Amino acid sequence: MIQGKDFLWIFIGFLLLIDVSKAEKGTVKIGGEFGVRSSYLYGQDTFSLKRPYAHVKAYFKNFGNDEVTQEVSISSRFLLDDEAPKSDTLTEATYKIVRENSTFTFGLQEIGWGETFGIYPLDFVNARNFEDPFISDLKWTRIPVFALNYEYLGEKFSGQLIAIPKPKNSKFPSKGDTFDTTPASLAHLDREDMQAPQLMYDSEIGGRLGYLFDFGLDVDVYYFYHRNRNLALDLKNATYFNNVPISGTLSPVFKQIHSTGLSSTYATGDFVFRLDFVNHFNRPVNDPDTLAVKYLNNMIGVFGFDFSTENKFQLGLQYHHDSFTEFYYNWVSSQMSFPLFGDLMELSFFVFWGLNNQDLWYQPTMKFFLSDQFSMSIWADIIEKQEPKKAGQISTFSEHDRVFLELGWQF
Amino acid sequence: MLKLIKTFLFLGLLTFLSGPLLSQDEGSETSTGSVKEEKTAEAPTEDVSEKAPEGEVEGETSVASKDVGTPPVVSEDGNEVAEGRMPASVEGPSAEDILKRADEVRNPSESFFMKVKVTNKGEEEKPSQFNVSIKGNNRTLIKTLLPKRDRGRNLLMLDENMWVFIPNLKRSVRVGLSQKLTGQAANGDISRMRWSGDYTAKLLKETKKSWLLHLQAKKKGLTYEQLKVLISKKGFRPRQAHLMSVSGKLLKKIYYQGYKKLAGRLRPSQMNIVDAINDNKKSLIEIEEMEARDFQTALFNKRNLAE
Numbered sequence: 061m062i063q064g065k066d067f068l069w070i071f072i073g074f075l076l077l078i079d080v081s082k083a084e085k086g087t088v089k090i091g092g093e094f095g096v097r098s099s100y101l102y103g104q105d106t107f108s109l110k111r112p113y114a115h116v117k118a119y120f121k122n123f124g125n126d127e128v129t130q131e132v133s134i135s136s137r138f139l140l141d142d143e144a145p146k147s148d149t150l151t152e153a154t155y156k157i158v159r160e161n162s163t164f165t166f167g168l169q170e171i172g173w174g175e176t177f178g179i180y181p182l183d184f185v186n187a188r189n190f191e192d193p194f195i196s197d198l199k200w201t202r203i204p205v206f207a208l209n210y211e212y213l214g215e216k217f218s219g220q221l222i223a224i225p226k227p228k229n230s231k232f233p234s235k236g237d238t239f240d241t242t243p244a245s246l247a248h249l250d251r252e253d254m255q256a257p258q259l260m261y262d263s264e265i266g267g268r269l270g271y272l273f274d275f276g277l278d279v280d281v282y283y284f285y286h287r288n289r290n291l292a293l294d295l296k297n298a299t300y301f302n303n304v305p306i307s308g309t310l311s312p313v314f315k316q317i318h319s320t321g322l323s324s325t326y327a328t329g330d331f332v333f334r335l336d337f338v339n340h341f342n343r344p345v346n347d348p349d350t351l352a353v354k355y356l357n358n359m360i361g362v363f364g365f366d367f368s369t370e371n372k373f374q375l376g377l378q379y380h381h382d383s384f385t386e387f388y389y390n391w392v393s394s395q396m397s398f399p400l401f402g403d404l405m406e407l408s409f410f411v412f413w414g415l416n417n418q419d420l421w422y423q424p425t426m427k428f429f430l431s432d433q434f435s436m437s438i439w440a441d442i443i444e445k446q447e448p449k450k451a452g453q454i455s456t457f458s459e460h461d462r463v464f465l466e467l468g469w470q471f
Numbered sequence: 472m473l474k475l476i477k478t479f480l481f482l483g484l485l486t487f488l489s490g491p492l493l494s495q496d497e498g499s500e501t502s503t504g505s506v507k508e509e510k511t512a513e514a515p516t517e518d519v520s521e522k523a524p525e526g527e528v529e530g531e532t533s534v535a536s537k538d539v540g541t542p543p544v545v546s547e548d549g550n551e552v553a554e555g556r557m558p559a560s561v562e563g564p565s566a567e568d569i570l571k572r573a574d575e576v577r578n579p580s581e582s583f584f585m586k587v588k589v590t591n592k593g594e595e596e597k598p599s600q601f602n603v604s605i606k607g608n609n610r611t612l613i614k615t616l617l618p619k620r621d622r623g624r625n626l627l628m629l630d631e632n633m634w635v636f637i638p639n640l641k642r643s644v645r646v647g648l649s650q651k652l653t654g655q656a657a658n659g660d661i662s663r664m665r666w667s668g669d670y671t672a673k674l675l676k677e678t679k680k681s682w683l684l685h686l687q688a689k690k691k692g693l694t695y696e697q698l699k700v701l702i703s704k705k706g707f708r709p710r711q712a713h714l715m716s717v718s719g720k721l722l723k724k725i726y727y728q729g730y731k732k733l734a735g736r737l738r739p740s741q742m743n744i745v746d747a748i749n750d751n752k753k754s755l756i757e758i759e760e761m762e763a764r765d766f767q768t769a770l771f772n773k774r775n776l777a778e
Contacts, residue, residue: 091619091622158769160767160769161769163774163775170641171641172640172641172642173642174642175644175645177644180640197639198639198640198641199638199639202641211774213769213772213774213775214769214772215768218772218774220774272629272632274630276630276631276632278632278645325645326645327631327632327633327645327646327647328691329647330647331647332645332646332647334645368646368647402591402593402594403591403594403597403653429618429620431597432597432617432618432619432620433618433619433620435620468620470619470620470622471619
């Protein structure tokens with residue numbers, strides 16, 4: 061079976077076969093990153109991640125005439141850790157046609173929506189890898205999907221249509237995994253495999269419309285009909301003792317849902333204001349008290365601003381709201397960053413603080429730019445519980461503080 | 472271990488292959504039509520290495536300290552010439568006309584491409600490099616070539632709005648226009664190359680050699696609210712600019728140097744930017760290539776920032 065990495069060899073062969081020098085006005089770019097990412101998990105006193113990797117991307121452009129531009133992009137991520145032999149991933153394989161204001165992209169791709177940082181409520185076109193909930197880097201967590209993606213790009217007005225014939229399921233921690241969020245009372249139960257989406261039957265479709273007003277306000281509205289990206293577990297064939305299930309099967313629940321959204325930005329001076337809002341209709345979720353699966357409207361919003369100065373000091377503040385018909389959570393997050401020693405080093409600090417729940421997450425980061433190509437990052441995830449507030453969405457991991465180290469070399 | 476060695480081998484192969492392939496014309500990727508005029512900088516035909524006359528900015532005696540009215544635009548043979556193409560021999564051009572002529576020195580046409588290198592003092596071994604596509608005064612696309620870690624972080628300016636593409640997010644993010652490109656260079660220093668249209672000009676002082684103009688922003692959200700610009704009468708060449716905030720506080724000084732032939736005429740190939748408070752903080756913007764070029768309007772869209 062052809063694995064992801066084999067596509068790269070195929071591509072290299074393609075590169076050698078085609079006579080690129082004859083592609084008039086053609087542009088060919090090959091680049092990527094080679095790195096090592098590792099993390100040390102306190103509490104268990106062990107390395108939870110030790111992964112050398114390589115991202116490689118090749119890009120061709122302008123095979124065609126002056127009116128129509130054609131582009132081919134291929135990129136792949138190779139995990140070089142022998143403990144994960146089947147983890148090589150083709151992350152992009154697209155063919156793009158650009159004609160005047162229209163762009164049509166066909167193939168395996170990632171489609172990013174939204175304007176806010178840190179938490180990405182509108183970024184749900186692609187399924188996500190939630191096996192490690194604290195790795196929020198979309199480069200690592202978005203799951204590429206085969207899609208037909210048309211965009212109209214006008215001067216003020218823009219629009220987009222997306223069709224995904226066969227979506228992918230999000231990935232979640234396995235039973236018993238460090239970051240498994242299954243409630244303790246159900247953790248001992250067996251879990252069924254996730255049902256694979258079916259071609260066309262589970263297809264997804266949607267799009268957005270955007271407008272840039274003359275006074276600088278940029279607004280986009282979204283609609284997407286899609287498979288839910290969150291994990292809801294339905295308890296089947298349960299037997300109880302003292303109201304506690306002692307046997308049964310947890311079955312992941314997936315259904316097609318409607319989602320609508322809005323994003324907006326406005327810049328004035330050194331301030332940029334941002335808003336992301338999404339409403340998922342009848343989304344399957346587990347009730348936090350009874351654990352039963354309910355179908356609820358889920359509204360998620362992030363509103364904030366960031367401020368930057370000429371010496372590259374940046375400060376951002378955001379308010380987060382996540383509500384269901386019957387319960388809600390809200391948080392405040394803040395991110396601050398500034399350079400040191402010219403552009404040699406960057407320090408940043410992120411905090412995510414629950415207002416009506418226990419969540420409290422700190423993430424200090426140091427990044428060193430050792431050369432034009434070589435960088436090193438050290439950061440920590442420190443999770444605390446704010447007693448006696450109600451349980452949040454991440455406070456359950458308060459025993460799992462970690463330190464990360466990443467080395468990267470760009471080529 | 473074998474896997475690691477294999478990875479190094481094919482990465483080396485890719486790097487080897489990318490050498491001749493990348494030698495193709497990268498600049499043409501943004502072109503829609505034929506490339507006009509010369510592309511690369513040519514050796515100057517005259518010595519234009521004279522330094523900016525710093526003393527003239529503050530110590531000149533003025534010949535006229537009020538706006539000069541716009542005279543009829545006539546050539547030496549008495550015939551009228553087109554507006555904006557005044558012969559240098561006509562005395563008393565208005566402040567706005569001087570500004571337009573200075574813009575013509577800095578910009579080859581309404582729509583052009585340039586390759587820019589930015590070097591910060593103390594980091595000369597780590598320059599930044601950008602491909603800049605400009606259409607009019609309100610559309611600029613900046614593609615980052617160096618440093619490699621920032622490759623893909625492309626910037627788009629539309630009117631007073633700016634976005635930067637974040638490769639990890641695979642989407643563009645709104646940023647402020649005054650944000651730094653690198654070092655002392657703000658995004659607007661290379662993305663907005665025309666003063667006329669953005670600023671109202673007033674003639675402050677005039678000497679035998681130069682004009683000193685005061686520029687006041689006409690729009691909100693521009694990189695600098697006020698400027699004082701020294702323009703040499705010889706060829707309407709910008710020499711020096713003092714960049715100021717709303718309150719008139721001096722923020723930066725820019726020296727226009729290295730006049731040489733770019734896109735068919737003598738233009739400043741260097742902008743030396745110096746912090747007003749700490750003159751050890753300097754950045755040098757060098758225009759390595761410049762050519763007039765036509766672009767599709769659709770190119771300047773935030774969805775197109777991804778490579």
